[in-house]
Amino acid sequence: MGSLYQKVQRIETLQKTVDREIRQFKLANAINCLQHCSECCRYNDIQATPLEFLPFAWHAYRLGQLECWLEKLENTNTDQCIFYLSSPDGWGCTVYPVRGLICRLFGFSGSTDKNGNPVYGACRILKQAMPETVEKAREKLKKGGKIPVISAFYRRLATIDPVNGNEFMPLNLAIKKALEIVYFHCVYRECA
Numbered sequence: 001m002g003s004l005y006q007k008v009q010r011i012e013t014l015q016k017t018v019d020r021e022i023r024q025f026k027l028a029n030a031i032n033c034l035q036h037c038s039e040c041c042r043y044n045d046i047q048a049t050p051l052e053f054l055p056f057a058w059h060a061y062r063l064g065q066l067e068c069w070l071e072k073l074e075n076t077n078t079d080q081c082i083f084y085l086s087s088p089d090g091w092g093c094t095v096y097p098v099r100g101l102i103c104r105l106f107g108f109s110g111s112t113d114k115n116g117n118p119v120y121g122a123c124r125i126l127k128q129a130m131p132e133t134v135e136k137a138r139e140k141l142k143k144g145g146k147i148p149v150i151s152a153f154y155r156r157l158a159t160i161d162p163v164n165g166n167e168f169m170p171l172n173l174a175i176k177k178a179l180e181i182v183y184f185h186c187v188y189r190e191c192a
C-alpha cells in the first residue's frame with residue numbers, strides 16, 4: 001500500500017485515462033450530452049466507492065475545506081449529490097475536475113454481455129433525443145468499435161486500494177467516507 005498521496009496520484013491517472021477514452025468514444029460516434037442536461041447528477045440512487053472521491057477529499061484538505069464539507073454532509077438530508085447545483089446563481093457540478101469515476105463514465109460507457117462483448121446502454125435522455133446516433137454507436141461496437149467498460153475501470157480502481165475501491169454505497173456516503181479517510185490520515189498523522 002502506497003502513501004495516501006500516491007493513491008491520489010494513481011486515481012488521477014486513472015481518471016485521465018477514463019476521460020481520454022470517453023472523449024475518443026464521443027468523437028468516434030459524434031455523440032455528446034445535451035446542452036445543460038445534467039439529468040444524471042439529479043438521480044438520487046447513484047452508487048459510488050469512497051476511493052473514487054479521494055482526489056476530491058485530498059484537494060478539499062489542501063484548500064482547508066475538508067471540515068466544512070464534512071459538516072455539510074452531516075447536515076444534509078438529501079440523497080441527491082451534494083455537489084450538484086441548480087439555482088439562478090449557477091448550474092451543474094461544482095467540483096467537476098475532481099468528480100468521481102461514475103460521473104465520468106455514466107452515459108458513455110458500456111457493460112458486457114454473457115460472452116464478454118461490450119454493450120452500449122446509453123442514458124435515457126440520449127436514447128430519446130438521438131435514437132439513431134445511439135443505434136449507430138451500438139452497431140459500430142458490434143463490428144469491433146471501442147467503448148470504456150465500467151466494470152474494467154472499477155477493477156483497475158480497486159487495485160489501488162481493494163478495501164475502499166470495492167465497496168459501493170450511496171454517493172454522498174462515499175464522498176463522506178473519502179473525506180474521513182483524508183481527515184484521519186492528515187489530521188492525526190499531520191501529512192505534509
Ligand code: SF4
Nearest residue numbers: 041081083084093103
Ligand atoms: S460529483 Fe458532480 S458530476 Fe458527479 S453526480 Fe455529483 S454533481 Fe454530478
